[in-house]
Amino acid sequence: MKEREIKGGFRTINPATEEVIKEYTYMTDAEMNSAIDRCDMAFKDWRHVSAKERAKVIGAIGEKLMERREEYSNLMTSEMGKVIKQSFQEVKLCAGICKHTAENGPSMLANEERELQNGGKGVISFSPIGIVYGIQPWNYPLYQAIRYAIVNLMAGNGVILKHAENVTGCALMLKEIFEEAGLPKDLFTVLLIDHSQSDEVIANDKVRGVTFTGSSAGGKIIGQRAGEALKKTVLELGSNDAYIILDDADIEKSAQACVKGRTYNNGETCIAAKRFVVVESVYDEFTKAFVKGMKDIKVGDPMDKDMGMGPMARKDLRKTLHDQVNKSVENGAKITLGGKMPDGKGLYYPATVLENVKPGQPAYDDELFGPVASIIKAKDNEDALRIANDSRFGLGGGIFSKDEDKAFKLAQNHFDTGMIFINSFGLAQPNMPFGGVKDSGYGREHGGFGIKEFVNIKSMMRLEQ
Structure with missing residues (x-):
C-alpha cells in the first residue's frame, strides 16, 4: 500500500512537513452515479439560462475567490507545497479568468449569421452539450480546475471534476466557493473516485466531453477510453520546453x-x-x-x-x-x-x-x-x-x-x-490560447477557443427554393 493510501480511501499529506492533513473515503459506485445524475439534472436547467445571466454568476465566482484568497492560498500551499506568494498569484489569475470570461463570454457565444450561396439565411449557434468531465493534476490546484470549468459553465454545460488526490481539499473548497457565488447546486461536482471508477464516468452516457491534463502516457489512456465511447477530448499533456x-x-x-x-x-x-x-x-x-x-x-x-x-x-x-x-x-x-x-x-x-x-x-x-x-x-x-x-x-x-x-x-x-x-x-493569459502539439496533446483552452471546445456548433438554414 502506498504512503497516501488507506483502506477504502486516501490521505492528503503536507509535503513540507510530511504530516497527514486529512483522510478521505472513495465514493461507492452508487454515490458516483447519483452525483452524475444530479449534475445532469442541474445542467438541464442551466442550459436554458441566458449567457448574460450565466456571466453574472461567473463574475461573482471571481469576486468570491478574491474574498477567500488567503484561505485558499494557505490550503494550496499546505496540500502541494508551492510557495505562498505564488499561491496568492494563482488565485488572482483565476479571478481574472472569471472576470474575462464574464465580460467576453456572451459575445463569444453569440449567434453568427451568414449569407448562403444561393440566397437564404444561415444561423450558427453554440449550444451546450451536457456534462464535461475534467481529470486534473495537482500542480496548480485552483487554476487547473478553473481553466476548463469556468468556460464550460459559461457555455451552459455541467462540469465534473476528478482532481488529483493530494489536492482534494482544494477541489472541495472550490465547489463550496462556486455555490456561495450563486452557481446552482451540483452543476459543478467533485468526484472522489479511483481510476477504475473514472473509466466508468467516461463511459457514462450523460458525460459528453472529457478534458485531461497530465502526462502523455496518461493522455493516451484517456484518449483511448473516450474514443471508445465516442466522446470528444481535449488533452493538455507534458513537455520538455x-x-x-x-x-x-x-x-x-x-x-x-x-x-x-x-x-x-x-x-x-x-x-x-x-x-x-x-x-x-x-x-x-x-x-x-x-x-x-x-x-x-x-x-x-x-x-x-x-x-x-x-x-x-x-x-x-x-x-x-x-x-x-x-x-x-x-x-x-x-x-x-x-x-x-x-x-x-x-x-x-x-x-x-x-x-x-x-x-x-x-x-x-x-x-x-x-x-x-x-x-x-x-x-x-x-x-x-x-x-x-x-x-x-x-x-x-x-x-x-x-x-x-x-x-x-x-x-x-x-x-x-x-x-x-x-x-x-x-x-x-486568459485572452491567448493554451495548448500544444505532438505528444503534448491537442485542443485549446483560453483565448476564445476553449469556450467552444465542448459546444454543439449548430447550423440552422433557410434555403431559397
Whole structure:
C-alpha cells in the first residue's frame, strides 16, 4: 500500500512537513452515479439560462475567490507545497479568468449569421452539450480546475471534476466557493473516485466531453477510453520546453527570465522552461549567469513569503526526478549545481543544473518535472532551433534575442510548439490560447477557443427554393 493510501480511501499529506492533513473515503459506485445524475439534472436547467445571466454568476465566482484568497492560498500551499506568494498569484489569475470570461463570454457565444450561396439565411449557434468531465493534476490546484470549468459553465454545460488526490481539499473548497457565488447546486461536482471508477464516468452516457491534463502516457489512456465511447477530448499533456538563447540575446535578462522559468511553482509546471539551448558564442556567459541565479534561489518553508521554492508535491515524484538526474549522469551528463537528495523532513529538492546534455539522456529526451535545468550547447542559431524541435513534445518554448521582430518570425515559422514566449517567461493569459502539439496533446483552452471546445456548433438554414 502506498504512503497516501488507506483502506477504502486516501490521505492528503503536507509535503513540507510530511504530516497527514486529512483522510478521505472513495465514493461507492452508487454515490458516483447519483452525483452524475444530479449534475445532469442541474445542467438541464442551466442550459436554458441566458449567457448574460450565466456571466453574472461567473463574475461573482471571481469576486468570491478574491474574498477567500488567503484561505485558499494557505490550503494550496499546505496540500502541494508551492510557495505562498505564488499561491496568492494563482488565485488572482483565476479571478481574472472569471472576470474575462464574464465580460467576453456572451459575445463569444453569440449567434453568427451568414449569407448562403444561393440566397437564404444561415444561423450558427453554440449550444451546450451536457456534462464535461475534467481529470486534473495537482500542480496548480485552483487554476487547473478553473481553466476548463469556468468556460464550460459559461457555455451552459455541467462540469465534473476528478482532481488529483493530494489536492482534494482544494477541489472541495472550490465547489463550496462556486455555490456561495450563486452557481446552482451540483452543476459543478467533485468526484472522489479511483481510476477504475473514472473509466466508468467516461463511459457514462450523460458525460459528453472529457478534458485531461497530465502526462502523455496518461493522455493516451484517456484518449483511448473516450474514443471508445465516442466522446470528444481535449488533452493538455507534458513537455520538455526549450528556451533558445540566440547569439544576440541580452544575457543578463535572459538568465534572469530562465531561472524564473525553471523554478516557478517549484519547477513543477508543464509549460516550464526545461531545456536551455544556448548558442556556442554566448554559452559560457549565459551558463555562468544562469548557474548563479539558480544557486541564489532560497529553498525552504513554503509559508515563508521570502522563499523562492518549496518542497516537491509527493515523495514518488521526487524519487522519479532524482532517478532521471542519476540516469542522465550515467549517460554522460554533468552536474554543475545541486543534484543531491537532501536529508531531513520535507520533500525538498535543490535547484539543479546539468550540462553536457545529449540525446539518450532523460534530461534531453523526457520531461523533468521539478527544479532541474538541462543546458545544451548549439553551434549557431539554426542549430539551436533544430535542437529545440528535436523533441516528441510541443507545448511551449522561448526565444531570447535583442531583435524582437526576428524572434517572432522564428517562432511563427520554425518553432513546432503551441506557445512561444519572446524574451520572457510566463504562464497563462486568459485572452491567448493554451495548448500544444505532438505528444503534448491537442485542443485549446483560453483565448476564445476553449469556450467552444465542448459546444454543439449548430447550423440552422433557410434555403431559397
